Amino acid sequence: MVDRHVAWLALALVALSAGFLLWHLRAPYGFILELRGAKLAALICVGAATGAATILFQTVAMNRLLTPGIVGFDALFVLLQTLLVVTLGGVGAAQIPGALRFVIEAAVLMAAATALFGVLLRRDAGDVTRMILTGVILGVLLRGLASMVQRMMDPSEFAVVQQAMFASFGRVDLGQLIAAGLVLIAAFGAALRMAPALDVAGLGRGTARGLGLNHDRVVLMALMLVAAMISVSTALVGPITFLGLLAASLARHLTDTHRHIVLIPAAALIGALILVTGQFVFERLLGSQSALAVVVEFFGGLLFLWLVLRRRQL
Amino acid sequence: MRQWPLLICALIGVSGLSLLIGAASLSDGDGGWLLMVSRFPRTAAALLAGAGLALAGVVVQQVVQNRLVEPALTGTPEAAMLGLLAVTLIAPGMAIAGKMLVAAAAALAGMAGFIALAKRVPRSDPMLLPIVGLVYGGILGAIGIWAAWLTDLMQYLGTWQLGEFSGVMIGRYEWLWAVAGMAVLLYAVADRITILGLGEAQARSLGLNYKQTRALGLVIVSVLTALVMVTVGAFPFVGLVAPNLVSRWRGDNLRANLPLIALGGGVLVLAADVIGRVIRYPFEIPAATVFGVFGASVFLWLLHAAPRRAHG
């Protein structure tokens, strides 16, 4: 049984995708369709990954304000990428095919993020605002470290990293896109499989354990899935901090449920919808290329402030 | 008074290093000329910028009664940046004094916005305000980036966003000496600023004109932020780290601490600049990047160390 909201969202995404592909389509049809298709796939992957990851993260963090982007998952990914280039050397890193490199990076991120954020979530479980602030500053620190290591590299090596890291929707590495898509599908499937356990985990550690849930294991697995999903989105476009917050908040608001079997697909679809709509509007209607991320940040930031100031539940 | 000799030694040591180290060697050619035109101005600029930001940090903390806040966590640099963008668009030929004035005015407006937000944030949780400030700054920043995109000014934005001193030379940093003037002014009104930190009700019952004093404090912060921003760019965390470290050492007597805070901020920023110069010699890493890593680490430590005398 598919939830009504999820069905509508899926329908909207299909319609929008068709519009995205076919709007003012001109010859050469095959070439343009291929170009647009790759871009569309990347947008959907990124939006879905960010939305779903945010729901998972918010549940295990017991917090509706934190997102993987805010606590610096993506910065950690960039840092790891950079360190990989530093250890292998620019040429060595460039020789690994995009798909394989992506899988390696995703695996390393899963290990590192689970260790780092697992500790963060356990340490500060009692003090919500301190956890948020720690997460935010940790994000700043990781971003700073990443840019510091980047600047410490040889300019030629840096060029390699930059090419690998700041891929935009404009040029998507097809191998990487396929690898990312497969990782995303696997992570998504795993997330849906553990949806009932996530429902219980949302009751908090104490209550969940009382109900016989191995809470620590669920948190660990959720963090690994978040890491996998964030690798997908960061590898394909780079960080969009507040996209996850927008997608997750809208999904919760729209579906008005705690059930992850509904929330996860809804947030994923909304994330994809936001990106595809945004890209469509900016690229086709306004003719402006790269402002989408900025606009998402702007509205995401406003939403964040509104949530904090309203402060129903932090 | 153990901290004074220590800081003075640090000042002399770091300044010495700063004068000696750089991509060009002092020994070949006209070393004296290099020293005068580039090294000395660069050293002075780092010290002044650090001092200015550290002082701005103290004042902000007193005004909002929260130790975990600093100008960069109140959207002030982003607001100043928006002001600069506007000037660059509307009157690109304006003299630097004019730009400075506009930047300071914009910074003041940004701070006012933050103060309005801060009033609505519950006092009970001191960690909430920096979060709000960060996101507020992020929103202003997003507006800035958006405007810069539309007008092809992204390059300018980059130079303001990331503070560094590699471009500093004689004739291009002298405005920073105004920081010294602001420091003197601040020293003169230090007691009143301290009373601000007690909160509006308490301050008024002590006979202080709260609104006026707060406005004065905010003007000082805006001017300091704008001075640093226009000449060398933004440096997050300086205003947070220097005052907190000093007050952990020495307690909270503001008037006695002000010189130490200024000196500490200056030495830290200069040290960051020196590290940025040597760590990947002969390339340079912006001082703001180096300081960002250090500052964020200190912030995390402050968050998790026992909250000694934290304002509520």
Added chain:
Amino acid sequence: MIKVRGLGYGVGDTVILHDVNLTLAPGGITALIGPNGAGKSSLLHCMAGLTTPTQGRVEIDGLDPFTARDEARARAVALLQQTPVVVSRLQVRELVSFGRWPHHRGRPGPKDMEKVEEALEAFSLTDFAERPLETLSGGQRQRAFIAMTYAQDTSWMFLDEPLNALDPRHARDLMARLHGLSRGHDRSIVIVIHDINAAAGWADRIVAMKDGRIVAHDASAALLTPETLADVFDTPFEVLRHKDRPVVISR
């Protein structure tokens, strides 16, 4: 039957439980009383297998809660912690259905639904079943959480200070319901409680703790003497008798 042998627990250098030995026969209500910091909550969590002790053993109806599988443990003993916080948007029925988790692990069957309805009924929540949790009053919310614990369908129910934040009417109502469960429904209930008179009025047995040790364990009427109470709480008490029940007055 619960058997606790040589139980010790501490955090860092602070010792919270010293060599606790306790045997609880099934049936009835057992009240844990004692001053703040006596270790009541820690004992409850250790007995439920949620906090791992530094030494000693616990056995619940022949099951070792520390080595048993999580769901097996959660089918033997249910614990409601102090002031649970929920951030998800939940309706009352949804909350109560979480009590069935250890039985179905995510795939509820008809029997689970039945048990949920029974729990809603037992705590008079049927009328609120569709209401979001955050719209309920404190007393109603507490009842919903206890209904969840009840739906877990364990022979032992542990409740950590369930009367907190309840006014006298709701407190009485709750104790009466628990009393009923402990009689007709084969449930053994252990509750941490601060109101000594509530313990005197409803509990069959009382375990008194102080400084991480059990100082007395007896039938309620026998345990509640001025001497024992003064010893436990370091403050003078007077104990009156009213209709064969002890009434405790602090003075």
